[in-house]
Amino acid sequence: QVPLVESGGGLVQAGGSLRLSCAASGWTFSNYAVGWFRQAPGKEREFVAAINWTGVTSPYADSVKGRFTISRDNAKTTVYLQMNSLKPEDTAVYYCAADLLGRGVPGAAAYDYWGQGTQVTVSS
16 A cells, blocks of 8 residues: 555646645654655656645745745645646656655655655646
8 A cells, every 4th residue: 555645747738737635545644744756757856845744844946946835734634735837847757755754854765655656747
């Protein structure tokens, strides 16, 4: 059973918006930090954003700053990534990951559980 499940990806035109969701499957990550990462074809996986269990966010990646917003719901069972003003270079598979130590840092090695990813494609 995959511990995290992403949804909300799809095909959108440049300038459009999407909201990704990350839900825990069979457990709750209310006390943990959750991060979003993305990986484009032929590129390394890169950090996008993270949020700790109190709702404090880490600095966003420069490439998405001012366009993407990470949040979590009151019950802390879902984490969202609101993506606005999308660009073709945002095209990637987006993954969410849980950091059981609650750090919410940019390094992928800090995260313990990962989802299977959701594809985001932005057309020009």
